[in-house]
Amino acid sequence: MEYTATMARGTDRQERFRELIERHRGIVFKVAHTYAWQADDREELAQEIAAQLWRAFPGYDPARPFPTWMYRIALNVAISFVRGNSRHRHHAVPLDEELHDQADGNAADHESDQQVRALHRFIHAQDPLNRALLLLYLEDRSYREMAEVLGISETNVATKISRLKQRIRNEI
Numbered sequence: 001m002e003y004t005a006t007m008a009r010g011t012d013r014q015e016r017f018r019e020l021i022e023r024h025r026g027i028v029f030k031v032a033h034t035y036a037w038q039a040d041d042r043e044e045l046a047q048e049i050a051a052q053l054w055r056a057f058p059g060y061d062p063a064r065p066f067p068t069w070m071y072r073i074a075l076n077v078a079i080s081f082v083r084g085n086s087r088h089r090h091h092a093v094p095l096d097e098e099l100h101d102q103a104d105g106n107a108a109d110h111e112s113d114q115q116v117r118a119l120h121r122f123i124h125a126q127d128p129l130n131r132a133l134l135l136l137y138l139e140d141r142s143y144r145e146m147a148e149v150l151g152i153s154e155t156n157v158a159t160k161i162s163r164l165k166q167r168i169r170n171e172i
Contacts, residue, residue, distance in 0.1 A: 017057050020066050021050070028053075029072050034123065034135050045081050049074045054158035069148045071136065079128040118172045126164075133160055 021028075053073050060069055124136050129150065136146045143161070147154045156171040 006008075013057070016053060018069075021053065024070055027067060027074055030135060030139070031071070031078050033075040034131055035082055035128070037124070041085075045163050048075045048081065051075060052077045065145070068145050068148055071141075075128075075132045075135075075149065077169060079132070082128055115172065119168070122172060130160065130164060131158065134164060137164075138163055 028046050028049050030112060031049065033043045036042040036045045053070065056073050059086045060066070123131055126134065132150060136149060141149070143154045146157045146161075150157070152160075
């Protein structure tokens, strides 16, 4: 009897995890794409994030927002991935050829494409913390949520975001 109850709790937990991951899977892909440049590396990182999310899931507090918890785990895994794979740190960022192929020759579209590419290069050139801040900022996360995900104060988030915006204006 006790074994059956334990199995049922395990199955319920798996189903709840699957449901939450499916609903928020874009977070995994965004983080993997932000921290890994090669398709194989992105796939490996996404798998590692998913595995770590599963291992950490028993400690998830349902009273807290799942995306915030998920970002925290995903970004920590991604930062460890970058630190553990030094070949990724100095890897040149390829231009997004798909974006280039979509340009229809319109000067405004071409300029917009160039700005997007420049922003991607800027993001990829940042250290892991600033890359995480930019990712969360572009996702319209609140300063409070960014602070919670990254384990820094809201004031620190605001200061860093302000400095990053100024650098973007100066460099792009």
